Amino acid sequence: MPGWLVALFAVASGMTVANLYYAQPLLSSLRDVFHVGTAAAGGLITLTQVGYVLGMLFLVPLGDRLEKRGLISVLLTVTTLALVAAGLATNFPMLLIASLISGGTSVVAQILIPFAASLAPDHARGRIVGRVMSGLLTGILLSRTLSSLVSDLAGWRVVYLGSAVLMALLDLA
Structure with missing residues (x-):
């Protein structure tokens, strides 16, 4: 397995799993923008993780x-669309639905890791899987x-829209 492909798998794993955590530092901004309570805003995090669990179970x-x-490409396309919807959300339920969907389709890393293992030669399998896992953890x-930095500089919507652009670029890779 060429080094560039291992690096691509690692970066893709990290970028897709990051979608699950972008909202955490944005909760107070989202609460204020959508005029929802703290508990409702916190539900966004929960719903994103529920989507992830559903993706783990079914996708x-x-x-x-x-x-x-092909499966990874479809998941990246749906993730891109969900992130665009989140970034353009005009109400909180729309953001919740988009987050549920993006959480569910951000399971790409869980497909890439065994994919990398299947492509790796026996003598390098552990090292290659370790590098892809390092990307995920990073x-x-x-x-x-x-997310916090981008939100402070450009607003919370740019976090989601920027991630959508990155997912689209990954899909093209």
Whole structure:
């Protein structure tokens, strides 16, 4: 498995899993913009994670039955559309639905990791899976910081719209 492909899998894993965490530092802004209470705003985080669990249960197993590249492309396309909807949300229910969908389709990393393992030669499998996992963990760690920084500089909508652009670029890769 070429090094550039391992790097692409690692970056893609980190970028897709980051979608699950972008809203966390944005809650007070979202609460104010949509005039919802703290508990309702916190429900956004919960619903995103519920979407992720549903994706893990129903979409990840498709990676064993369908061609992985095609499945990943479909998931990235739906994630892109959901993130655009989140970034353009005019009301809180629209943001909730978009977050549920983006959470559900942000399971790409859970398909990429076994995909990388299947492409790796036996002698390098552990190292390659470790690098892809490092990308995933880096995405989790950096997502909140980047979300907060981008939101402070350009507004919360740019967080979602920027991520949509990144998902579209990944889909083209």
